[in-house]
Amino acid sequence: MSKLCLLKSQAKKKKFCTEAVPKFLLVKKLKTVYTRAGEMVVLHCPQKNDPNTNVLWTNQTRQEMNLTSIMSPQSADLNQMDVLLHGHSLVILRASLSHQGNYSCSVRNASRKFWFSLIVYEPQSTEYEERNRYSTTCYTQESCTLYCPTANIPTRDTPNITDRGITWHKEGETVSTPHDFPSAVESYGGIYKCIRSFLYNGQIYNMSFSVMLEIQKSEYGKPEIISPQQNDVFHIDLGEFLSVIECKAVAYSDYDVVFWLSENSFVDTDESLPVFYNFSRTKYIDEVNMTASLVFKDVSEEDLLKKYTCKLESDHQQSSFITISLAEKSTPGPSHVMLAVSSVCVVVLMAAIVVVYVKFKIDGVGEVNGVFSVCSDEKSYDAFLMCYKSVTDGGLSEEDRKCLANTLEDEFGYSICLYDRDVFPAIAEAVLDCIEQSRAVVLVPSFPDPEPGSAVLSAIHTSLVERKTRLIFINTEQTEASRSGSFPEALQLLSKAGNSVTWKGRPPSTSFWKQLRYHLPAPQQTPKMQLLSQEC
Known part of the structure; x- marks a missing residue:
């Protein structure tokens, strides 16, 4: 038998050897699969034939043992080897060092084979963590979602295997961690572990992956509504023609948009309606200025009872909104202004008198109550x-x-x-x-x-x-x-x-x-x- 040593890491110069694999086949068709002892792993044969066609699996480290001939749903050896076959997939339910080695698959009577080198690491192996680590990048102030890798997992139609979901943990923490962040910040960066769980014949089998999350500064600024301010009140005359309230926003993406809502309904852009809005956008080098103008053709009492909301929707962060209300405008003449000023002066004077009176009364109550x-x-x-x-x-x-x-x-x-x-x-x-x-x-x-x-x-x-x-x-x-x-x-x-x-x-x-x-x-x-x- 010849040996071919594969260089697995040029940096570490570590060599792993596989036996009994023809050199010309390994060069093009050998796929190395890494797993950890005690975890599930699946080898998928890439044959493009009918998925119902029988696939011949061979374990080269077991004296070229023909797995297909001994592996069937009714096989007595199935439970002993923790291995099952389905379609083009070979499922190892709980990997051990005895499963490590070379495997090949081919359609029956076909000369073309695909080869796998399965390497099983100890549970605490740091080298496995490094080889099995995936990377993803998110940006500050933008929504961010981590995805658990799908490499070498069972297909959905594998009989009797049920997906029981994914659990996330951040490195150094024991409690479950969310994998969906509405607005990312730098502290979210780090290494996360996702654990896929599968149920088979009443037992749970797991597969674990590491995901390194890198948080980078967003290439966009933060879109925001500049005006009006939350809970602003706009004074408008009843019956006033073409009253306009402008909502101005700054954004950094062509997909951001700003618009108006009346209570929980969208305000239309149809200018034939008594209340509508129009939209304008001005693009500069690195930002977009947007204006949504809320237009009242004829202000009614019904309009004064409603709340109006300007909403900014962004494609890379949560939406923001500002709610305003209307009030009837009153225009005081000169006499009213003088009356208002006089009223304020009287109120201030009365307040001062009350403060002095209460202070005197409290200070003197002890003596008064002591005498009377x-x-x-x-x-x-x-x-x-x-x-x-x-x-x-x-x-x-x-x-x-x-x-x-x-x-x-x-x-x-x-x-x-x-x-x-x-x-x-x-x-x-x-x-x-x-x-x-x-x-x-x-x-x-x-x-x-x-x-x-x-x-x-x-x-x-x-x-x-x-x-x-x-x-x-x-x-x-x-x-x-x-x-x-x-x-x-x-x-x-x-x-x-x-x-x-x-x-x-x-x-x-x-x-x-x-x-x-x-x-x-x-x-x-x-x-x-x-x-x-x-x-x-």
């Missing part, structure tokens, strides 16, 4: 302090709550109903009774929840509405930031129903006490101390 006592409603308590569970860990601690209650009682003279001291038994009816006997309710954020307050929040809201009880909602900077998305519905209703004061830590600031007392009713008894101490 109003007790005409015969309530047992000035306020009921009830805790609610904070959705963050920013609630008041037990020491903070004691500080709040002690200061209101001892220094400002308020009669306070406390849940853990005055509510008995600890049930919803007792809580509502305490609310009935209180002139105000103060809700205090706590973490963790020291009492089952959240169970009766809805009943409290109903009670407040019916009895018009004053409500003060204390929050912290953390609870205030998280209120909109995470508060229970009952708490959101209560926060809207009352006034809020922000607790910024202990000892509380003088400003906190002034604002809290401003919202509370005057105490029913004279405070023991007229000055606020610095510590609780």
